[in-house]
Amino acid sequence: MPKLPVVSGDDLVRALQKLGYSIDRIRGSHMSLRCEGRPPLTVPRHRELDRGTLRGILRDGDISVEQFLELLKK
Secondary structure, three states: OOOOOOOOHHHHHHHHHOOOOEEEEEEOOEEEEEOOOOOOEEEEOOOOOOHHHHHHHHHHOOOOHHHHHHHHHO
């Protein structure tokens, strides 16, 4: 399995929007994302996401690391 990169919360949201997620609301430093047919996700709006936090968000959204890396390249 490839290693996860260090990304910001905004970078993660941009990648998730390519899958169809949209920002439902922003409350404090967290963004709630929704997508039809996928589980809702909460993303912290930090400059750098901890790799464990990123891995947990991807797992909750049923997104593989390889798929996430492809979304970052687009």
